[in-house]
Amino acid sequence: xxxxxxxxxxxxxxxxxxxxxxxxxxxxxxxxxxxxxxxxxxxxxxxxxxxxxxxxxxxxxxxxxxxxxxxxxxxxxxxxxxxxxxxxxxxxxxxxxxxxxxxxxxxxxxxxxxxxxxxxxxxxxxxxxxxxxxxxxxxxxxxxxxxxxxxxxxxxxxxxxxxxxxxxxxxxxxxxxxxxxxxxxxxxxxxxxxxxxxxxxxxxxxxxxxxxxxxxxxxxxxxxxxxxxxxxxxxxxxxxxxxxxxxxxxxxxxxxxxxxxxxxxxxxxxxxxxxxxxxxxxxxxxxxxxxxxxxxxxxxxxxxxxxxxxxxxxxxxxxxxxxxxxxxxxxxxxxxxxxxxxxxxxxxxxxxxxxxxxxxxxxxxxxxxxxxxxxxxxxxxxxxxx
Numbered sequence: 001x002x003x004x005x006x007x008x009x010x011x012x013x014x015x016x017x018x019x020x021x022x023x024x025x026x027x028x029x030x031x032x033x034x035x036x037x038x039x040x041x042x043x044x045x046x047x048x049x050x051x052x053x054x055x056x057x058x059x060x061x062x063x064x065x066x067x068x069x070x071x072x073x074x075x076x077x078x079x080x081x082x083x084x085x086x087x088x089x090x091x092x093x094x095x096x097x098x099x100x101x102x103x104x105x106x107x108x109x110x111x112x113x114x115x116x117x118x119x120x121x122x123x124x125x126x127x128x129x130x131x132x133x134x135x136x137x138x139x140x141x142x143x144x145x146x147x148x149x150x151x152x153x154x155x156x157x158x159x160x161x162x163x164x165x166x167x168x169x170x171x172x173x174x175x176x177x178x179x180x181x182x183x184x185x186x187x188x189x190x191x192x193x194x195x196x197x198x199x200x201x202x203x204x205x206x207x208x209x210x211x212x213x214x215x216x217x218x219x220x221x222x223x224x225x226x227x228x229x230x231x232x233x234x235x236x237x238x239x240x241x242x243x244x245x246x247x248x249x250x251x252x253x254x255x256x257x258x259x260x261x262x263x264x265x266x267x268x269x270x271x272x273x274x275x276x277x278x279x280x281x282x283x284x285x286x287x288x289x290x291x292x293x294x295x296x297x298x299x300x301x302x303x304x305x306x307x308x309x310x311x312x313x314x315x316x317x318x319x320x321x322x323x324x325x326x327x328x329x330x331x332x333x334x335x336x337x338x339x340x341x342x343x344x345x346x347x348x349x350x351x352x353x354x355x356x357x358x359x360x361x362x363x364x365x366x367x368x369x370x371x372x373x374x375x376x377x378x379x380x381x382x383x384x385x386x
Contacts (some may be wrong), residue, residue, distance in 0.1 A: 001030065001031050001296060002029060002031065002033050002050065002327045002328050002330070002331035003031050003032070003033075003046075003048050003049050003050065003178060004022065004024065004030060004031070004032040004033075004049075004050050004051075004052050004076070004327055004330075005032070005033050005034075005035060005044060005045065005049050005050065005051045005052065005057060006018060006019070006032055006033065006034045006035070006052050006054055007035055007036075007037050007040055007051055007052065007054065007064075008035075008036060008037065008052045008054045008056070008060045008062075009036070009037050009038075009054075009055065009056055009058055009303065010036075010058075011212070012058065012212065013212075013214045014054065014055060014080055015034075015055075016213075016214040017139070017214065017223060018054060018078065018216075019032075019034065019051045019343060020139070020141045021139055021316065021319070022076055022317060022325050023063065024319075024320035024323075025320050025323050025324040025327060026326075027069075027215045027320075028320060028321060028324025028325070028327075028328070029188075029324065029328050030323075030324050030327045037053075037056055037058055037061060037064075037118040037278060038058075038060060039061050039360065040060075042065065042085070042099065042341050042342060043280065045073070045341060047338060050074055050075060050233070050327075050330060050331060050334065051064070051068065051073075051075040051078060052075065052077070052116075053065070053075065053077050053108055053112075054078045055078065055079055055080065055081070056077075056104075056108060057083060057095075057102075057104050057105045057108075058101075058353075058357050059100050059101070059102065059352075059353040059354075059356040059357045059360070060350065060353040060357060061104050061108050062103065062104040062107055062108065062349070062352040062353060063201055063346060063349035063352075063353045064101075064350075065089075065104075065107055065108040065111055065112075066107070066345075066346070066349060067346040067349075068104065068111075068339055068341075069111050069191075070231055070339070070345075070346075071339040071340065071341050072335050072337055072338050073334075073335075073337060073338055073341070074112050074237060074330060074334035075112055075113060076113060076115075076116060076327075076330060077109050077112035077114075077115045077116070078110060078115075078116045078117075078128070079109070079115065079116075079117060079122070080117065080119070080122070080123075080242070080243055080246065081238070081241065082122055082125055082237060082238045083096040083101075083105060083109075084096075084102070084105070084119075084125070084243035085125075085236065085237040085238040085241070086238050087236065088168065088239065089367070090165065091364050091365075091367070092165050093229060094363070095360065096362050097149075097218075098138065098244070098360050098363070100246055100356050101360065105245055107127060107131055109129045110129045110130050110132060111130075111131065112132070113164040113330055114115050114132050114133075114134055114330055115132060115134065115325070116134055116136055116137055117133060117134070117142060118133055118135065118243045119134060119135070119241050119242065119243055119263070119264055119367055120263075121240045121241045121263050121264070122241035122373070123135050125237070125241060125382070128172070133304045134326060136319075136322060136323055136326065137155075137319045137322060138244065138248060138318055138319075138352070139248075139314050139315070139316045139319040139320070140153050140248045140252045140312065140314045140315065140316065142315060142316070143220060143316075144215050144219065144337045145218060145222040145252065145253065145333050146300075148219050148222040148223050149223065150222065150223055150224075150225040150309050151223060151224065151225050152225070154186065155188045156184065156186045156187045156188065156226065156227045156228075156293055157185070157187075157188050157189075157190055157225060157226045157227055157228075158160075158180070158187060158188065158189050158190070158226065158228045158229075158230065158289070159189070159190040159191070159192070159221070159223070159224060159226035159228070159229055159230065159255070160173075160190075160191050160192070160194075160229070160230040160231075160232075161193055161208075161211060161217060161220065161221050162193050162194055162251075163193055163194065164194045164210060164270060166193075166194050167194050167195075167196070167197060167271065168234060169232045169233055169234050169239070170191075170194065170195075170196040170197070170232060171196065171197065171234070172232040172233075172234065172260070172280050172285065173230055173285055174196035174197065174198070174199055175197065175282050176282065176285050176286050176289065177199060177205065177360035178292075179195070179286065180286070180289055181204055181205075181375070183290075184293050186255065187204070187293060188204045188206065189204065189205045189206070190207075190208065190224060190226065191205075191206070191207050191208070192208040192209075192210070192211075192217075192220060192221075193208070193209070193210035193211070194210070194349075195207045195215075195355060196198055198305055201381050207374050208220070212345055214344070216247060218252075218253075221250075221253050221255070221259050222248060222253040224249075224339045224351050226255045226290050227255070227256065227292070227293075228250075228255065228256055228289065228293070228299065229246065229250035229253075229255040229256070229257040229258070229301055230231055230257075230258055231246035231247070231250070231257055231258065231259040231260065231265065232280070232285075233259075233260040233262055233265075234259050234280070235260070235262045236259075239261045239262065240262055240264070241263075241264075242264050243264055243365065244260070244264040244269075246265075246309070247264075247268055247269055247274075247306070249273075250306070251274065251303075251306035251307050251310040252310055252311075252353075254298045254303045254306075254307050255297075255302065255303055256275070256276075256277065256292055256300075256303040256306070257269070257272075257275040257276070257302075257306065258276045258288045258289065258301040258342060259275050259276070259277050259278070260277075260278065260280055261277040261278055261279055261280075261319075262280075262308060265277065269306075270305075272302075273302070273305055273363060274302060274305050274306040274309050275306055276288045276291065276292070277304070282318045286289045296362075302346065305310055342370075
């Protein structure tokens with residue numbers, strides 16, 4: 001049986017999803033464990049273990065990747081975002097623009113035995129670092145929404161759920177809110193996790209706090225009985241490299257979606273059949289919403305066709321076979337001519353990596369909230385360890 005060690009930086013939606021697919025791969029001869037990068041130890045990587053670094057850009061991943069390369073050990077790297085092309089001055093962008101993080105990412109990706117992505121756009125970009133990039137299909141676990149009770153309402157709910165980092169994408173639909181509410185008295189907008197800039201909440205504009213638990217997040221969407229789901233994406237290289245997660249989530253929850261006409265949705269959503277694709281103009285977005293609001297029959301038909309398309313193409317039990325095949329192939333072809341993992345250079349690199357990661361986190365925190373936020377978080381850390 002292939003033994004995969006998932007190495008993660010934090011528990012986020014991506015790592016939860018990967019744990020789903022890894023569990024499903026067990027019937028295909030793949031076992032797995034999960035370890036946080038900052039807790040990883042030499043003994044965790046046995047001669048039969050294949051590490052899989054998941055979205056790791058922390059300086060610590062550089063020392064581990066270098067150690068594995070020196071010992072002729074195979075490892076896998078999974079990535080679902082183009083960190084090189086994240087723009088802006090938000091904390092996420094500041095972090096991934098740091099030279100040390102860039103160096104760690106480049107080395108870890110360049111030397112991986114296999115790089116796994118879910119987007120052909122991202123695969124094309126990463127091929128400049130590594131020719132061994134494999135595009136595997138994304139997936140959805142329908143079991144997590146089994147038994148979810150939907151609220152029964154007469155209002156027409158239009159929804160969006162996402163992390164605070166998606167706020168710039170919501171600029172595309174913010175101008176539509178007022179005219180839609182005025183034209184269609186039964187409409188309500190609901191935002192979970194992030195609210196468009198300069199939009200105030202009220203009786204017909206609702207906000208729900210962000211949750212880091214993926215199951216809770218998906219079950220929330222399913223329970224709200226949204227008639228229409230919004231999937232705006234500003235057209236830039238980072239967004240074009242994303243996965244079609246909004247299509248999978250909306251469709252699984254039987255929500256008719258409106259999607260920006262760029263990858264990752266272009267080529268996946270069948271326009272007018274399983275969703276509506278729109279150019280990123282106010283007129284196009286308003287026209288698409290008007291069509292679905294004014295035609296409940298079309299709205300329901302789109303939602304049903306999308307549900308069956310996602311069920312057939314993305315169901316976890318279907319997709320896991322392809323993932324399992326890749327892991328067993330990497331296990332079968334990995335080098336048996338390996339060396340011991342311990343050497344003095346690794347400990348030096350690891351120590352330096354820890355120093356760098358603290359410096360980067362301080363920099364990001366300072367850019368986010370100045371000296372006050374740095375002092376507050378340092379004090380909180382000291383109190384927690386006391």
